[in-house]
Amino acid sequence: MIRTIARGGARVGASRVWRTLLLVLPGLWVAAVLLWEILSPPQAQLIQLLAAAPAIACAGTGRRSCVLLGGLCAAFALVPVGTAGRDESIGTRCGTFAAILAVVLASYLTAGRRARLQRELESARAVADAAQAVVLRPLPPRLDGLALAAGQLSASRGAAVGGDLYEVMATAHGVRVVMGDVRGHGLAAIGTVAALLGSFRDAAHEEAEFADVLRRLERALDRHHRERSRHEHPASSATDPPSPVAEDFVTVLLLEIRPDGTVHALNCGHPWPYLLTPGQAEPFAQAEPLPPLGLFPLPEKLPLTDCGQLLPGEALFLHTDGAEDARNGKGHFFPLPAALTEAAKAQPVEPRDVLRDVFTGLQHHTAGSTTDDVAILVLRNDRPALSAPLGARGCDIGGSAAGARPATTDPQSTNHL
Known part of the structure; x- marks a missing residue:
C-alpha cells in the first residue's frame, strides 16, 4: 500500500546534483586560485581567496574535509606561489595563513552546530512520521x-x-x-x-x-x-x-x-x-x-x-x-x-x-x-x-436499459x- 507520495524525481535529482557540486567545488576552487596566482601579473595577490575553500568544504562534505582542506590552503599561503607570491613579505604570508586558520575554525564550529541540528531534525521527523502514521495509518x-x-x-x-x-x-x-x-x-x-x-x-x-x-x-x-x-x-x-x-x-x-x-x-x-x-x-x-x-x-x-x-x-x-x-x-x-x-x-x-x-x-x-x-x-x-x-447494473428492470x-x-x- 502506498501511503505517502514523494514530491517527484526532479527534486531528488536536483538535490543529488547539488551535493555532487559541493563535493568537487572546494578542490576546483583551490586549483583555480593557485593557477590564477601562478599566471597572474606580479601586482595581483589572489592567494587570500583560498580562505573560502574550507568554508565551502564544511558546507558540502563535513568537518573532516574542512580541516584537511584548510590545512592544505594554509600551507599554500606560507609557500610563495608564482611571481606575486615571491614578492610578498613573510608578514603578509603569515597574515594570510592566520586568516585561513580563523576561517577553518569558524567553519568547523559552524559545521558541528549544523550536524547537531540535523540530528535533532531527523529525530523530530521520525517522531512526526510515527504520529502521522497513527492518524492516517x-x-x-x-x-x-x-x-x-x-x-x-x-x-x-x-x-x-x-x-x-x-x-x-x-x-x-x-x-x-x-x-x-x-x-x-x-x-x-x-x-x-x-x-x-x-x-x-x-x-x-x-x-x-x-x-x-x-x-x-x-x-x-x-x-x-x-x-x-x-x-x-x-x-x-x-x-x-x-x-x-x-x-x-x-x-x-x-x-x-x-x-x-x-x-x-x-x-x-x-x-x-x-x-x-x-x-x-x-x-x-x-x-x-x-x-x-x-x-x-x-x-x-x-x-x-x-x-x-x-x-x-x-x-x-x-x-x-x-x-x-x-x-x-x-x-x-x-x-x-x-x-x-x-x-x-x-x-x-x-x-x-x-x-x-x-x-x-x-x-x-x-x-x-x-x-x-x-x-x-x-x-x-x-x-x-x-x-x-x-436493481444491479446489467439487469433490465421495469424497462430500464441494460x-x-x-x-x-x-x-x-x-x-x-
Missing part, C-alpha cells in the same frame, strides 16, 4: 476481498498528513469507507482529521445503521470545534465562545460495500467517486449531496444513495477536490477523467498503478507544487461473482437519530 493491500491502494500528498512541505482523510474498515455490516476533506490544508487541519478518523473507526463497527455513522462524525466534529474554541479563548465563561473555527467544515463521503457488491453512499459535499473499468472511467453516482459537515445540522432523515453494484474486477477511485482543482502555471485544471482513462488500461485495473500514474500526472501538471492537499483511495472488487440482485447504474435516493433506506 497505512491501509492493507487487501481487505475482505477488496484490493486497496491509497496515498496522500500534503500541500505543506515536509508534512505527510494534511487536511485530507481516508479509512477502510471491514465490519459485520460490510466494508465501510470514509473519504473526507477538512477546510484548509496542512498541519493546521490535522486535529480535525484525527477527531473524525477516531470517531469513524469506532462508529463503523458499533453502528448497525449506516446513517448513524455519519451522525457520529457530526457529533465528533462539533465536540472538536467546541474544545478548540475553549482552547483559543481560555478566559471565556462556561458558554462556548464565538470563534473562527465555527466556520470550519468538512466534506465527507461514506460508502458501505456489502458482500454482494452493492454500494450505498452518504455524501456531504464531497466529490463523487469514479468507476474504473479497463480503459474507461465514469462517474459512479450523480445524486445531490448533503451540505458539508459543520455548516448546517444534518437533517432528521438521512436517505442513502443507492449506487448499484460494484462488479468483480471493477474499481472505485475516491479522491478529494485537490485532485480536480490542481492547476498548472497557465491556470488549466488537471484533466482527471482523461488521466484515469489512461491509467485504467490494465485488465484488471491495478489500484497501485492507478495511484502512481495519477500522482505522477499531478506532479507533472503542477510542476511539483500543489496548493491543496490531495488524497486518493482506489479499491477493486476481487470477490467472486454472485447472482445479481434486483447496463444502467442507478444513482438515486432509496426512500426505504432512511434512518433516524
Whole structure:
C-alpha cells in the first residue's frame, strides 16, 4: 500500500546534483586560485581567496574535509606561489595563513552546530512520521476481498498528513469507507482529521445503521470545534465562545460495500467517486449531496444513495477536490477523467498503478507544487461473482436499459437519530 507520495524525481535529482557540486567545488576552487596566482601579473595577490575553500568544504562534505582542506590552503599561503607570491613579505604570508586558520575554525564550529541540528531534525521527523502514521495509518493491500491502494500528498512541505482523510474498515455490516476533506490544508487541519478518523473507526463497527455513522462524525466534529474554541479563548465563561473555527467544515463521503457488491453512499459535499473499468472511467453516482459537515445540522432523515453494484474486477477511485482543482502555471485544471482513462488500461485495473500514474500526472501538471492537499483511495472488487440482485447494473428492470447504474435516493433506506 502506498501511503505517502514523494514530491517527484526532479527534486531528488536536483538535490543529488547539488551535493555532487559541493563535493568537487572546494578542490576546483583551490586549483583555480593557485593557477590564477601562478599566471597572474606580479601586482595581483589572489592567494587570500583560498580562505573560502574550507568554508565551502564544511558546507558540502563535513568537518573532516574542512580541516584537511584548510590545512592544505594554509600551507599554500606560507609557500610563495608564482611571481606575486615571491614578492610578498613573510608578514603578509603569515597574515594570510592566520586568516585561513580563523576561517577553518569558524567553519568547523559552524559545521558541528549544523550536524547537531540535523540530528535533532531527523529525530523530530521520525517522531512526526510515527504520529502521522497513527492518524492516517497505512491501509492493507487487501481487505475482505477488496484490493486497496491509497496515498496522500500534503500541500505543506515536509508534512505527510494534511487536511485530507481516508479509512477502510471491514465490519459485520460490510466494508465501510470514509473519504473526507477538512477546510484548509496542512498541519493546521490535522486535529480535525484525527477527531473524525477516531470517531469513524469506532462508529463503523458499533453502528448497525449506516446513517448513524455519519451522525457520529457530526457529533465528533462539533465536540472538536467546541474544545478548540475553549482552547483559543481560555478566559471565556462556561458558554462556548464565538470563534473562527465555527466556520470550519468538512466534506465527507461514506460508502458501505456489502458482500454482494452493492454500494450505498452518504455524501456531504464531497466529490463523487469514479468507476474504473479497463480503459474507461465514469462517474459512479450523480445524486445531490448533503451540505458539508459543520455548516448546517444534518437533517432528521438521512436517505442513502443507492449506487448499484460494484462488479468483480471493477474499481472505485475516491479522491478529494485537490485532485480536480490542481492547476498548472497557465491556470488549466488537471484533466482527471482523461488521466484515469489512461491509467485504467490494465485488465484488471491495478489500484497501485492507478495511484502512481495519477500522482505522477499531478506532479507533472503542477510542476511539483500543489496548493491543496490531495488524497486518493482506489479499491477493486476481487470477490467472486454472485447472482445479481434486483436493481444491479446489467439487469433490465421495469424497462430500464441494460447496463444502467442507478444513482438515486432509496426512500426505504432512511434512518433516524
